[in-house]
Amino acid sequence: MLSLILAVLTAVGMKVSFLRKLTEVNSPDIDLLNEKMVFFRLLYRSMPSNKLQLALMILAIWLLIYIGLSIEITGKDRFIYSCVAALFASTQLIAQALRRTGQWEVLYFLPIQRIRVLIRGISLAIVVYFILKDALFFAEKLLVQEKREGSQESHINPLMILGFATMIFLAWLPYFRYFYPGTSNEDTVIMIMEYFHVPSYIQKLSPVQGEDIFITNHHPYLLILLFGRFVKLGLDLGDIRLGIAIYTLLHMVFLACVFAVSLTYLYHVGVSKKRTIALLFLLMFFPIFPLYAICMVKDTIYGALCLLFMMLMDAMVRSHGEILEKPWFMICLFLDEGLMLLTKVYAIYLLAIIGVACLLHYKKQWLRLCVTFAVPMILFQFLYLNTLLPALNVAPGGAQEALSVPFQQTARYVTEYPEEVTKKEQKALDAIIKYKYWTKCYNPKLSDDLKARYDQEATKEDLRAYFAAWWQMFKKHPGVYFEATLHNTYEYYDINKISSLVYYEWNTYLLDHPKLYADEDYLTVTHDEETAPDRYVLHQLVLIMEKVPILNLFAAVGLLPWLIIFMLLLNRRRGLREYDPVLLLPIITFLICLTSPDNGNYRYIIPIMFGLPFLFLLVFLPKEGGKNS
Secondary structure, X not given: OHHXXXXXXXXXXXXXXXXXXXXXXXXXXXXXXOXXXXXXXXXXXXXXXXXXXXXXXXXXXXXXXXXXXXXXXXXXXXXXXXXXXXXXXXXXXXXXXXXXXXXXXXXXXXXXXXXXXXXXXXXHHHHHHHHHHHHHHHHHHHHOOOOOOXXXXXXXXXXHHHHHHHHHHHHHHXXXXXXXXXXXXXXXXXXXXXXXXXXXXXXXXXOOOOOOOOOEOOOOHHHHHHHHHHXXXXXXXXXXXXXXXXXXXXXXXXXXXXXXXXXXXXXXHOOOHHHHHHHHHHHHHOXXXXXXXXXXXXXXXXXXXXXXXXXXXXXXXXXXXXXXXXXXXXXXXXXXXXXXXXXXXXXXXXXXXXXXXXHXXXXXXXHHHHHHHHHHHHHXXXXXXXXXXXXXXXXXXXXXXXXXXXXXXXXXXXXHOHHHOOHHHHHHXXXXXOOOHHHHOOEOOEOHHHHOOOOOOOOHHHHHHXXXXXXXXXXXXXXXXXXXXXXXXXXXXXXXXXXXXOOOOOOOHHHHXXXXXXXXXXXXXXXXXXXXXXXXXXXXXXXXXXXXOOHHHHOOHHHHHHHHHHHHHHHHHOOOHHHHHHHHHHHHHHHXXXXXXXXXXXXXXXXXXXXXXXXXXXXXXXXXXXXXX
16 A cells, blocks of 8 residues: 555656746636746646556556565665666756756745755656666576586687677678768777868867977877778878778777677677677677767777777686786786776776776785786886977877866856956966957857867966866855856767767768868768668667667666666676676766766766676676686
8 A cells, every 4th residue: 555655646646847947837817926826837747648658657656656665775875876766866867858858946946946956856666666676686697697607717718709800890891881971970080081181170279389390289189190091091092981991891890809709708708698699699789889880980999999908808707807917818818907097098098097006905916016006007107198299299288188078167257257356367278268259159058169269379377277166166156166067068968868879970070171281182081872771770670679678778868777777786786896896887987977168078988888898797706606717
């Protein structure tokens, strides 16, 4: 009876709309100034006219709560689940308000509004609480029971890797045919332009500029060389598309091999054959994977390296650090970290955090950990960035790349409270970005336009003055800073986020600027017209998959962080918290995304998307796992 009553109240609360305007109450005898009348009219308007739909919703919630009330958990677990449910509910309400209205004031601007939000939030939190409770219970009791029977091999089977890689590659080939010679984004085109010394806006984003400087480390220099060499190969062969096609095929082989190695590792440590094959089919036929395999974009290579890193970290955890004594493992970890640093600038911060966590956990292996973590970072910072790149006339990236968050906060403050900006603050802001651009270039979800206005001649003193002004403005209106941060981040945790997941064409940046790049038409790339319908169909299939539950598990940007939290909670429930370090890379990657310039950019979370299906199977392994060798 308690579960039924709670289900009815929760279902009604879930249907309360806090975004419906007061003018939409649609009642001739209502006093719009009477909050009580407005509230109950809105409550009535929120109820679905389809009684069967409401009844089914109540039934589903009742079953969820009924099962949950029969599951015994500790008071500490109850508190943790409640906190997660409250966090989920509040973030979804904020995301919905910002997505639909662009203003978070809609959550609290009237007393009646606060009541509506509270009812909706509590109802959502109750549902999420019992979903967590039930899902963790059944995941522990059912999903982790299956294990591969028979003895495990002491070494990973190379033939299995070859077989997996071949099957994945062959399944991806039709995409190569439809999207020949491959796809890309704007960054890729800019990187190719840098390689061929074609000036663009990218050179203006570096503090080191000159007539003979065409390449910057804004995009990884190693990948500029890689992309440029294959484009040059195509030009030398008489067809630029041929060079790109060769790259695409090799990139497909590379990703297929990385996935194959990771699949074989899963099987090696005890994942059942049935689950391994299921993941193999996902990699083969879920469109997002092949569509990124045929894409010349810097993030896919880094994402594959991150997947290998997570498998290496899992091997370290399962052996309790003992595998660090094997030279081959240290070499693999060292090389993988080195390539991660060369393909993504912020990887140095990620590896530093994970390295410190490993040192604290495996103190007996401190020397080996220092060699595998600290040495690559030292070589990258001092030998590569500060010595090799300057010698090759490669300019460094600008300081503005790390300032998206404070820039967005300042821009929103200036936009909403221009009359409260003092002359001293205005002077400090003007020294790094011309004052008029703080409002003119402000985009709540993208800071690129604002960062492009950064004065590369700004000194350290100018930056210190800016942060002093930033602090003074924060003290006057801290809520604006909080709101600006939410505007630039909410799509990363909004489960209803729909975004451009992949790329369906070769970027048309050069064609879009014919006056600027009339002489660079030799770098333009086009697709075959006869395959246009096939490309369109695949595009629509991806959009459909993002809307279908279960199919969208690895397609919805805002769902991924909640899946990570679920895996952490499952480890905790099963008493396997020693495996949490394996999840450090996706956790830190997500936190870095919250400081990124673009809200909800799927390309930024590729390391999470690549790694999550593998991590799920590792989390569901039986407690005894497999061999650690």
